[in-house]
Every structure is written in structure tokens, then in C-alpha cells.
Amino acid sequence: MLLFGGPALAAPMEASLGLAWGLPFAGLLLSIALLPLVAGHLWHVHYGKIAAAWAAALVLPFALAFGLGPALVEIRHVLLQDWVPFMALLLALYTTGGGVVLRGRLVGTPAVNTALLAAGTLAASVMGTTGASIVFLPPLLRANAFRIRKVHSLVFFIFLVSNIGGALTPLGDPPLYLGFLKGVGFLWTVQHLAAEFLLCAVLLLGLYWLLDRRAWAKEQPSAPALREGEGGLHIRGRRNLALLGAVLGVVLLQGVWQPGPVGLLGEPIGQERLLAVAAFLGITVVSFRVTPLALREENGFGWGAIVEVAKLFAAIFICMAPLLAILRAGRDGAAAGLVGLTTDAAGAPVPAAYFWLTGLLSSFLDNAPTYLVFFNLAGGDAVRLMGPDASLLAAISCGAVFMGANSYIGNAPNFMVKAMAERAGVEMPGFFGYCAWAAAVLLPLFGLVTLAFFA
Numbered sequence: 001m002l003l004f005g006g007p008a009l010a011a012p013m014e015a016s017l018g019l020a021w022g023l024p025f026a027g028l029l030l031s032i033a034l035l036p037l038v039a040g041h042l043w044h045v046h047y048g049k050i051a052a053a054w055a056a057a058l059v060l061p062f063a064l065a066f067g068l069g070p071a072l073v074e075i076r077h078v079l080l081q082d083w084v085p086f087m088a089l090l091l092a093l094y095t096t097g098g099g100v101v102l103r104g105r106l107v108g109t110p111a112v113n114t115a116l117l118a119a120g121t122l123a124a125s126v127m128g129t130t131g132a133s134i135v136f137l138p139p140l141l142r143a144n145a146f147r148i149r150k151v152h153s154l155v156f157f158i159f160l161v162s163n164i165g166g167a168l169t170p171l172g173d174p175p176l177y178l179g180f181l182k183g184v185g186f187l188w189t190v191q192h193l194a195a196e197f198l199l200c201a202v203l204l205l206g207l208y209w210l211l212d213r214r215a216w217a218k219e220q221p222s223a224p225a226l227r228e229g230e231g232g233l234h235i236r237g238r239r240n241l242a243l244l245g246a247v248l249g250v251v252l253l254q255g256v257w258q259p260g261p262v263g264l265l266g267e268p269i270g271q272e273r274l275l276a277v278a279a280f281l282g283i284t285v286v287s288f289r290v291t292p293l294a295l296r297e298e299n300g301f302g303w304g305a306i307v308e309v310a311k312l313f314a315a316i317f318i319c320m321a322p323l324l325a326i327l328r329a330g331r332d333g334a335a336a337g338l339v340g341l342t343t344d345a346a347g348a349p350v351p352a353a354y355f356w357l358t359g360l361l362s363s364f365l366d367n368a369p370t371y372l373v374f375f376n377l378a379g380g381d382a383v384r385l386m387g388p389d390a391s392l393l394a395a396i397s398c399g400a401v402f403m404g405a406n407s408y409i410g411n412a413p414n415f416m417v418k419a420m421a422e423r424a425g426v427e428m429p430g431f432f433g434y435c436a437w438a439a440a441v442l443l444p445l446f447g448l449v450t451l452a453f454f455a
Helices: 019-038 040-066 068-097 110-143 149-161 174-181 189-219 223-230 240-254 273-289 292-299 303-327 336-340 351-362 367-377 383-386 390-406 410-421 433-455
Strands: 101-105 235-237 261-264 269-270
Touching: 019 040, 019 303, 019 433, 040 068, 040 303, 068 110, 068 240, 068 269, 068 273, 068 303, 068 410, 101 110, 101 292, 110 149, 110 189, 110 240, 110 410, 149 189, 149 410, 149 433, 174 240, 174 367, 174 390, 189 390, 189 433, 235 240, 240 273, 261 273, 269 273, 303 367, 303 410, 351 367, 351 390, 351 433, 367 390, 383 390, 390 433
Parallel strands: none
Antiparallel strands: 101 235, 261 269
């Protein structure tokens, strides 16, 4: 009885869903958060089966409630429209980025670490948060291999490179790319989000430098360790930079070439999206064939991280589908009270509410569809949102991009950085530990952003 918002089987399905349909998603999140701590061996060996079990915990009751046909249609829709394109792009970025080596005897001093984070933050809007994370994480890990205290460096790396750095162009983060596909101008983001980006980036880099300087003073690294770091920095695997450019070109092409959908397994899919998936897979194969194995080994490249992301996000996409449907139902759905917060007593939209609601939901749901939900809730007219309602679009954009950093699952690179760091021997914070870092550092910063730009 909890699964339904009322006797609404005759009403649109989205409006009939109750919040209890989110229980499998909550169970999956708790499994990701707790099982690595309380049953580490079980989780690391069977995480794919556990994730699949939570997906089944949603699909089976859904099939009983609405029929096997609608359940299979929903799974097909999620996998073909969301998961396959998502993983194809991620795989291409992961493979090409993993073939680029920033070589040099870098030492993880506060100045060097801050410079690496700053460079990765700026690069993220050009090569995407995933590409920048994969390119800049290995040199950061190598530079800090001798450091005792380095978890804070990786946490701030996720904050800056894997999230906030993607705010300036549609190439930077998937939510902005979806806005581009909906008609938002390519340069609109850099024109309207630059101030918010700079405020966050400068304050976070300054705070990081202070924290790392304090940790460096406590460690008192030896002189031999410092001498080992002398030397220049140069790039190997330049062919992968060209392939990375090809990935970004394909992403951009999808925004300007849209010949219409074709049917695939009964699902209408845009031809440009099918071509993009094929291109990403082709780029992945070419990158793997032209990159010497020694370069990938130097980068600590392995397939384990991307396999983990693929399995977990397949279950995440399936389990979060009812919650996104509830949000799409707007004031007719089970989240009507939440949606009602986006307007004031006079019915005028509240930018601060859009910023926080988009952001907090993006922290645990995929930030790309969450962006679309609030984009449409704000009217869905790109011309108006870029003009008279620019503050609303800026709030939605900043919320989706910035607050993806609030949890490991808010943005795909977050979990990938965690997996890569752990495979390099770094003991990363657990799910709740990372969320505590984000709450302590990011929530006050986002409060400042609200006061400065959206109040």
C-alpha cells in the first residue's frame, strides 16, 4: 500500500508513484556506504550482485504493480537512453585519459599540489570532468606517494577537478551538455557562471593550500625526498590528446547535428546518439591499440575502476528512475511539497530554491536528469531562461554541477577517483566520511554562493 500515492492506476503513472518506490535506491546507497566498512570482503567480491539485487528489488514489485511489459519497457529505456551512452562516453574518456602521462619528478609540496589542482580545475571545462580527473589524478598520486597525509588532497581533487571545474562549458559536465542540446548557447555558461566558478575555485584552492601547508609542516619531509622531485614536467601519450579532442568533438556534434530518431529494440533513439556511441567505442579501441602498455602501467591504468562504475551505475540508474518520475510529475506527484518550494507566495520563482533543490537532489541522483527536471520546471524555454530568467538557469546549472561533489555518487568521476585512489593504495574516506568532508567544506561555501548570486 505504501508504494502508491493513492488509487491512481488510471492516472498517469508518474503521478501514481509513492515515495516508497525510492526504498531500493535508499538500500543501494546504504550498501555503497556501509558494506565496505562492515563487510569489506563481501562487498569487494560481490558488489555487482548486491547492486543487481537492489535493482531487482525495484523491478519485481514494479512488474507486479504495473505489469511485466511496462517494467521491461522502463528497464530498456533506462539502459538504452541513459546507461549505454553514459558508459560509452565514460569509457572513451577513461581509456584516452589513461593513456596520457604527465611525466616529471614532481614532489607533492603545497605549492605543487595546489598548482595541479588549479590546472585540473581549468582543464575540466575543456576536456570534461572525467577526462581531467583521469589525466591529473595519476601525477597527483605519484607526487604524493611519499606523503603520510594525502586524503585531503584527493577529497579536494574531487571537489574541484571532478565537479566545480566543469562549470564553464557544455563540454565540462553532462548537465550543461543537456542544456546545450535544449538550446542553451555554448558560450552562455562561461558568460554567466564565471563569477560563481571563480568564487568557488579560488576559495577552495586557498583553503586547500592552508590545509596542505599545515599537513606538510607536520610531516617534515626529508631532503632526499625533495631532491628526488627535481626535474621538468612533460607529456607522453600525445596521440591520446588528439583522441580526447575527437571525443569532445563527437560530444559537440550531437548538439548541432540531430537528424531524428530511429528505432532500436522498440526504443526511439536519436541517430546522433547512436553514432556517438559507435564513435566512442571506436575511439576506445584506437586508444588502446596506439598506446604503449608501459605508459598505461606508469599511469596505474586498469579496468577495475571502470567495471565497478559500470555495474554500480547500472543499478543506480534503474533504482533512481521512480524518483525522477516523481519529480517530473511536479505538483501532481508525491513530491508536490518539495516542488512547491521553488516559488514564493506570489507564485514567482525563487532562484535560491532552484539552486539548493537541484543541487541537493544532484548529490544523490544523477545530476544530468535532475538538471533537466528543474530546467523543465522553470519553463523549459531556453531563450527565456538565457534572457529574462537567466538567474534561474544559472541557479539550476550551478546546483547540478557544484553539488555533484556532495557525495561519491553525485557525479561519475567522484566514484572513479575513489576507486583509482584505492587501487593505488590510498585509504579513502567511506561514503559517510566523504559526505562529512563535503558538509564541512562545501555547504558553507554554497551558502556564500547563495548570498552572493541567488538571494
